[in-house]
Amino acid sequence: MQVFHIRYRNTQGTLMRILNAVSRRGLDLPSVQAQAAERDHSVSLVLEVNPRQMGQLYREWYSIVDVTDVRSSAALREQGEGGPTWTGPHPPAAESANGQSARALLA
Structure with a gap:
């Protein structure tokens, strides 16, 4: 498993062109995370x-005008292992850990 980190200028269609390069090759996307990072x-x-697919993806991503940087690294763990597991119910966000509501704490 490889993790690819791609920085791009957020113009119309750039993210779709990045993802389209992957889907055209019939590759599974177990995890996609997009976020704002500084100006880009x-x-x-x-x-x-x-390795061949990796080279093809690098070339295609760098050919997209608004892509500024592409990096990759080995995935540290398999998807689904070692991540957070939610086994029980969680209190509402307005409730603190000891069960008091946020409004009661402010009163």
């Missing part, structure tokens, strides 16, 4: 690729 935006993709 970034997207992180987790993909299972061979």
Whole structure:
């Protein structure tokens, strides 16, 4: 598994062109996370690729005008392992850990 970190200028269609390069090759996208990062935006993709596909993706992503940087690294763990697990119910966001509501604490 490889994690690709791509920085791009947020213009119309840039994120779709980045994702289209992956879907055209029939690769699974187990994880996609896009967010604003300073002036630009970034997207992180987790993909299972061979070296040839990796080279093709790098070339295609760098050919997109608004892509400014592409980096990759090995995934630290398999998807679904070691992540947060939610086993029980959670209190509402307005409630504190000891069960008091936020309004009661302010009174």
